[in-house]
Amino acid sequence: MREEILRLENVTRVVDDVVLLDNLNLHIFRGEIMGVISLNGYGQESLIELISQNLPILYGRIYFHEELVNNYAHSSYTRNKVYVIEDPTKLVKDLSVADNVFVLRRGFRKYIINSHVLNRQLRRLMDGLGIRIDGRTLVEDLSPFEKCAVELLKAVTMGVKLIVVKDISNFISTADLAKFQRLLRHYTAQGVSFLYVCNHHEEGFKICDRISLMENGKILKVLENSKFRREFIKPYYVDAFHREEIPYKEGKGVLRFRDVVTDTMDGLSFHVEKGECVILLDMDRTVMDDIVRIMNGEMSVESGEVCVDEKSYQVNSSREALREGVAFIGQYPVPGMLFEDMSYIENLCFLLGEKTQGIWSDRKVQKSVGKEYEPLIGPDIHAKDITELSLSSLYKLVYYRVHVYRPKILFCVQPFADADMPLRSQIILLLRQLKKKGIAVVILATSFSDSLMAADRMLQVENGKLRQEYDRSQFYHFSQDATVL
Amino acid sequence: MKKKPTHYLSYRMKFMSAGLAAILLLLLTALSFAALRDSVFVIPAILSWILSFAWGYICLNWLYRPYKENAKVLHLFVTGYLFEGVFDQRVDMNPETSQAMDKFRDMIKTDELISASKKQAQYLALQNQINPHFLYNTLEGIRGETMNAGLEHVAKMTEALATFFRYTISNVEHLVTLEDELKNVRNYYIIQQYRFGERLSLHIEDRTEEEEEAMQYRLPKLTLQPIVENSIFHGIERKIGRGTLEIKIETTPKRLIITVSDDGLGIEREYLDELNLKLNSSSIDNVKAYTDAKGGIAIVNVNSRIKLLFGEEYGICIYSTRNVGTDVEITLPLIKKDMMKEVL
Numbered sequence: 096m097r098e099e100i101l102r103l104e105n106v107t108r109v110v111d112d113v114v115l116l117d118n119l120n121l122h123i124f125r126g127e128i129m130g131v132i133s134l135n136g137y138g139q140e141s142l143i144e145l146i147s148q149n150l151p152i153l154y155g156r157i158y159f160h161e162e163l164v165n166n167y168a169h170s171s172y173t174r175n176k177v178y179v180i181e182d183p184t185k186l187v188k189d190l191s192v193a194d195n196v197f198v199l200r201r202g203f204r205k206y207i208i209n210s211h212v213l214n215r216q217l218r219r220l221m222d223g224l225g226i227r228i229d230g231r232t233l234v235e236d237l238s239p240f241e242k243c244a245v246e247l248l249k250a251v252t253m254g255v256k257l258i259v260v261k262d263i264s265n266f267i268s269t270a271d272l273a274k275f276q277r278l279l280r281h282y283t284a285q286g287v288s289f290l291y292v293c294n295h296h297e298e299g300f301k302i303c304d305r306i307s308l309m310e311n312g313k314i315l316k317v318l319e320n321s322k323f324r325r326e327f328i329k330p331y332y333v334d335a336f337h338r339e340e341i342p343y344k345e346g347k348g349v350l351r352f353r354d355v356v357t358d359t360m361d362g363l364s365f366h367v368e369k370g371e372c373v374i375l376l377d378m379d380r381t382v383m384d385d386i387v388r389i390m391n392g393e394m395s396v397e398s399g400e401v402c403v404d405e406k407s408y409q410v411n412s413s414r415e416a417l418r419e420g421v422a423f424i425g426q427y428p429v430p431g432m433l434f435e436d437m438s439y440i441e442n443l444c445f446l447l448g449e450k451t452q453g454i455w456s457d458r459k460v461q462k463s464v465g466k467e468y469e470p471l472i473g474p475d476i477h478a479k480d481i482t483e484l485s486l487s488s489l490y491k492l493v494y495y496r497v498h499v500y501r502p503k504i505l506f507c508v509q510p511f512a513d514a515d516m517p518l519r520s521q522i523i524l525l526l527r528q529l530k531k532k533g534i535a536v537v538i539l540a541t542s543f544s545d546s547l548m549a550a551d552r553m554l555q556v557e558n559g560k561l562r563q564e565y566d567r568s569q570f571y572h573f574s575q576d577a578t579v580l
Numbered sequence: 581m582k583k584k585p586t587h588y589l590s591y592r593m594k595f596m597s598a599g600l601a602a603i604l605l606l607l608l609t610a611l612s613f614a615a616l617r618d619s620v621f622v623i624p625a626i627l628s629w630i631l632s633f634a635w636g637y638i639c640l641n642w643l644y645r646p647y648k649e650n651a652k653v654l655h656l657f658v659t660g661y662l663f664e665g666v667f668d669q670r671v672d673m674n675p676e677t678s679q680a681m682d683k684f685r686d687m688i689k690t691d692e693l694i695s696a697s698k699k700q701a702q703y704l705a706l707q708n709q710i711n712p713h714f715l716y717n718t719l720e721g722i723r724g725e726t727m728n729a730g731l732e733h734v735a736k737m738t739e740a741l742a743t744f745f746r747y748t749i750s751n752v753e754h755l756v757t758l759e760d761e762l763k764n765v766r767n768y769y770i771i772q773q774y775r776f777g778e779r780l781s782l783h784i785e786d787r788t789e790e791e792e793e794a795m796q797y798r799l800p801k802l803t804l805q806p807i808v809e810n811s812i813f814h815g816i817e818r819k820i821g822r823g824t825l826e827i828k829i830e831t832t833p834k835r836l837i838i839t840v841s842d843d844g845l846g847i848e849r850e851y852l853d854e855l856n857l858k859l860n861s862s863s864i865d866n867v868k869a870y871t872d873a874k875g876g877i878a879i880v881n882v883n884s885r886i887k888l889l890f891g892e893e894y895g896i897c898i899y900s901t902r903n904v905g906t907d908v909e910i911t912l913p914l915i916k917k918d919m920m921k922e923v924l
Contacts, residue, residue, distance in 0.1 A: 096788060096789055096790070096831045096832065096833060097830065097831070097835075098832060099832040099833075099835070101654055104893060104911075105860055105897070118856050118857075118860065118897075120897045122837075124832075135755075154656060154661055154860070156893060161832070161833060161834050167652065167653070167654050167656060167661075167662075167665070168649055168652070168665060168668075168670060169649055169670050313897060314899055315901055316899055316901060316904065316907065317899065319828075327904075330901060330902075330904045331901070361841075414762060444817065457811065467781065509825060
């Protein structure tokens with residue numbers, strides 16, 4: 096007989112006439128890790144909100160430890176004993192780890208705080224987990240993994256029996272993710288349950304006991320551990336599984352890093368070919384930001400050389416970088432990289448201005464680009480107000496803008512972070528389009544996510560050095576961690 | 581005919597409260613102005629404002645919110661979402677309304693609903709208008725003849741059919757053990773195997789820690805078989821290739837959760853939404869005979885029986901995706917043999 100920690104029964108939640116959760120059923124047992132993957136990102140936030148607090152619902156019932164805490168007839172607005180680990184952290188950055196874990200919690204009533212006692216208690220807790228963090232360290236000095244571990248400790252110390260872990264692979268590295276998942280397992284053995292919210296099925300497969308696939312605020316399917324195979328997820332993930340082989344020519348490399356040394360790089364060397372898609376997996380999340388800074392001129396190398404098209408690369412700004420054929424797509428390109436007061440076609444042509452002054456606003460150019468790209472983009476290309484368009488359409492705009500500009504190299508920072516399943520499929524297709532046009536794509540990431548489906552080569556970087564290089568034929572090594580085609 | 585708003589007491593109350601609040605605010609403002617101008621009664625004026633806000637807050641929690649909750653429950657009742665819930669309101673209008681609702685519940689509840697449920701179960705059994713004893717005897721006769729003729733397969737099939745009919749037709753209104761229900765499903769599977777052969781397979785997975793005890797939990801007779809039948813005929817039959825049926829049993833301290841899954845054709849999104857809506861609304865209208873041939877009616881009927889017998893928090897929920905399969909999750913209270921009298 097398994098104890099049920101949480102049960103949501105036929106829950107329908109409507110806010111401002113928008114149905115956020117639609118007849119949702121979900122139950123989590125004691126010591127279980129239940130995954131939630133939203134196929135279109137819809138309802139995920141609302142679900143977490145409703146689990147944390149008993150907010151009004153249109154219909155349904157919610158039980159915690161088999162006690163009815165919220166129902167259609169009465170919602171008390173009280174908070175449930177649930178902790179959410181997410182980015183940004185809930186820890187107070189200016190306080191020490193021990194203060195965050197023990198002092199900042201409900202029920203702590205001591206007026207005189209003995210920091211030695213707290214540190215000793217914290218050490219005892221950490222010893223059980225096999226991690227070492229000094230209780231006196233300020234939270235702002237912790238790594239993302241350490242922050243998550245401290246939050247986990249805090250939640251457990253508070254006596255929370257259900258912890259929500261939200262999109263954790265977006266802010267901790269692959270190596271740390273494995274360590275964090277070990278911590279989760281440690282606590283499930285002690286009866287703590289987890290709701291593991293993620294965007295990628297391979298990540299969920301590795302840690303969850305069951306996974307609920309969610310779309311439009313309702314559960315489509317609950318996958319049991321025995322069904323954690325690609326064939327069961329494939330029907331929900333249509334286009335991305337068709338791999339199209341787009342060859343590239345090996346040559347002297349359109350981009351070359353030769354023994355580059357900075358604060359974080361320790362003689363990093365690699366090269367990227369024209370039309371090649373390379374994933375640079377930053378195992379300890381140290382070099383990613385520096386690579387972007389070097390490429391957009393914000394930072395220079397201490398020693399070594401960066402070459403683009405066999406010429407030494409030195410720029411002073413990202414505009415100059417663009418003129419040299421180096422483009423960037425940031426981690427959250429929408430809406431950050433778009434101009435909301437400009438039409439779709441103006442946004443699409445905008446980068447062309449770097450090639451010839453003012454050309455992007457030329458009606459004839461816009462008409463010609465519109466004609467060429469309408470079959471690829473669809474009728475949205477004529478939109479005057481881009482704020483009314485779907486997220487998917489805006490992502491198309493960001494990627495096709497690079498396609499129109501045709502740089503030599505594109506750097507994509509964590510392109511799959513925060514993207515739901517259909518959006519990830521679309522990003523893969525867009526990356527393939529860029530490859531087809533001969534643009535070299537460098538994906539800077541801390542986890543595989545779906546990158547391997549688009550990549551030709553993977554470079555593993557650790558401690559500022561290239562640790563290992565894998566080509567497509569060797570990707571099967573990672574079939575446990577990522578979708579490989 | 582649409583009634584005027586003033587016909588309703590709630591409207592009159594709102595109107596009167598708003599008037600009262602307006603007068604109060606007017607008086608308070610006048611008092612405050614006077615207090616500020618003459619610098620007298622400043623503290624009483626401030627206190628009056630604080631008390632007014634506190635009073636307003638209490639009114640919100642004591643009057644307005646419960647009133648809105650009651651209105652919402654009644655709306656859910658009218659739209660078919662609720663049946664029992666309407667009798668369990670958190671706050672009542674007055675003792676007379678509460679007593680009237682109790683009386684109303686007594687009038688329609690137990691006997692009538694349970695007899696409706698039993699009636700539905702009997703319909704379930706008698707849908708073919710057959711005489712049970714005649715059928716058993718005939719099937720036993722056929723079995724004997726085929727055994728004599730050495731047709732072992734036909735004999736086994738006839739035996740399975742006779743056992744199936746005996747279980748289906750007798751004492752349909754009773755709660756039976758999970759073991760009996762699963763036995764009947766296995767028997768039904770044997771009959772279907774003669775038709776589907778290796779195309780159909782059945783797996784029963786018991787995830788409870790004490791299997792023997794779990795098998796003794798009670799549930800309404802013929803809860804599982806109609807769902808399995810639906811899965812075969814609407815899911816697996818029209819599918820090309822093999823089909824698998826899985827029955828998974830789980831228990832919590834209060835619930836028995838049975839999931840029947842198939843990897844058949846799945847249900848169209850629109851029809852699935854319609855079906856889940858029907859499963860949520862526990863109207864007595866759903867307790868009816870199998871007159872509609874469209875798939876899913878059996879599930880709706882089984883769901884209505886569960887809700888009528890055990891309450892709205894139990895019942896069936898369906899998850900399905902086209903070309904992937906369907907999962908039917910049945911949630912029942914955990915009933916042991918000694919608890920049966922309390923339930924019925």
